[in-house]
Amino acid sequence: MAIKGVMRPGHAQIRVLNLEEGIHFYREVMGLIETGRDEQGRIYFKTWDEYDHNSFIIREAATAGIDFFGFKVLDDATLTQLEQDLRAYGLDTTRMPAGEMLETGERVRFVTPTGHTIELYAEKTCVGNDSAEFNPAPWNANAEKGMAPIRMDHCLLYGPNTAETKKIFTDVLGFQLVERTLTPEQDGEIALWMSCSNKAHDIAFVEHPEPGKLHHVAFLLESWEKVLRAADIMSMNKIAVDIGPTRHGVTRGCTIYAWDPSGNRFETFMGGYQTYPDHKPITWTFEGLGEGGGLDYTHRKLHDTFLTVVT
Numbered sequence: 001m002a003i004k005g006v007m008r009p010g011h012a013q014i015r016v017l018n019l020e021e022g023i024h025f026y027r028e029v030m031g032l033i034e035t036g037r038d039e040q041g042r043i044y045f046k047t048w049d050e051y052d053h054n055s056f057i058i059r060e061a062a063t064a065g066i067d068f069f070g071f072k073v074l075d076d077a078t079l080t081q082l083e084q085d086l087r088a089y090g091l092d093t094t095r096m097p098a099g100e101m102l103e104t105g106e107r108v109r110f111v112t113p114t115g116h117t118i119e120l121y122a123e124k125t126c127v128g129n130d131s132a133e134f135n136p137a138p139w140n141a142n143a144e145k146g147m148a149p150i151r152m153d154h155c156l157l158y159g160p161n162t163a164e165t166k167k168i169f170t171d172v173l174g175f176q177l178v179e180r181t182l183t184p185e186q187d188g189e190i191a192l193w194m195s196c197s198n199k200a201h202d203i204a205f206v207e208h209p210e211p212g213k214l215h216h217v218a219f220l221l222e223s224w225e226k227v228l229r230a231a232d233i234m235s236m237n238k239i240a241v242d243i244g245p246t247r248h249g250v251t252r253g254c255t256i257y258a259w260d261p262s263g264n265r266f267e268t269f270m271g272g273y274q275t276y277p278d279h280k281p282i283t284w285t286f287e288g289l290g291e292g293g294g295l296d297y298t299h300r301k302l303h304d305t306f307l308t309v310v311t
């Protein structure tokens with residue numbers, strides 16, 4: 001197997017202002033499958049085509065935003081090795097006990113210089129995607145409900161010290177820098193897209209004064225037609241849309257940004273390209289992010305909300 005170490009995004013835990021409203025939105029409108037509830041009052045979801053028990057968790061709180069973002073690593077030995085590597089690098093790590101999250105093994109937690117809690121874990125119960133064990137059909141009835149994403153794909157996080165955070169992801173966790181945007185002065189980087197796999201990105205950061213902020217969690221759809229269908233579902237349900245349907249120049253994803261009822265931005269998208277270890281990072285100037293179409297290739301403008309609205 002070629003993908004080792006950190007394999008992929010595994011779970012995101014998000015705060016919503018009203019639990020019932022959040023459940024309705026993510027289950028009925030987004031079309032996620034509810035897989036469990038725990039003693040802390042958290043609600044667990046997965047997409048129809050994910051095999052592990054959960055990938056998206058919500059809890060009720062007074063403020064919206066993200067509690068943590070987790071990556072699944074290859075196995076327990078990898079988890080222990082990465083924990084040692086993070087400590088050797090000078091970061092504090094915490095072990096969350098197995099079962100603290102439903103159907104999930106021990107998690108190693110650390111806080112990035114941007115103020116985000118990141119988790120690594122090796123075990124989550126495989127519950128399957130409701131297709132037959134042998135000779136499965138390409139989709140099933142769950143794939144028809146709501147926007148019906150196929151996976152929780154990545155997140156974009158806002159906070160300070162993105163340069164130090166980049167070093168942790170690339171030097172310790174083995175991520176690759178795939179794309180970046182320079183500051184207006186071209187003396188540093190204002191945005192970073194990094195991959196642990198051969199996707200265009202698994203996590204992204206934007207430099208921002210306030211730590212720990214969420215820009216969006218993204219869900220992958222199968223086609224542009226499904227993205228346009230998601231746009232119809234958003235309008236039918238009076239969901240506030242931020243940008244799109246359009247294409248990002250950065251990563252080439254075809255996308256919609258919109259807000260859940262608590263104001264957490266989410267993305268529904270398709271596409272993007274594949275990366276390999278010989279990929280040279282693509283660079284956008286700050287002007288290029290706007291007028292060059294980095295953010296919105298169709299309209300070539302930097303929407304005000306992109307740099308200002310986060311939870």
Ligand code: M3P
Pocket residue numbers: 156218248250251252253267269289294295296
């Ligand atoms: C994504 C994506 C920007 C591009 C963002 C890209 C902010 O969110 O999923 O490809 O220019």
Ligand code: FE
Pocket residue numbers: 154155156216218267
């Ligand atoms: Fe995105």
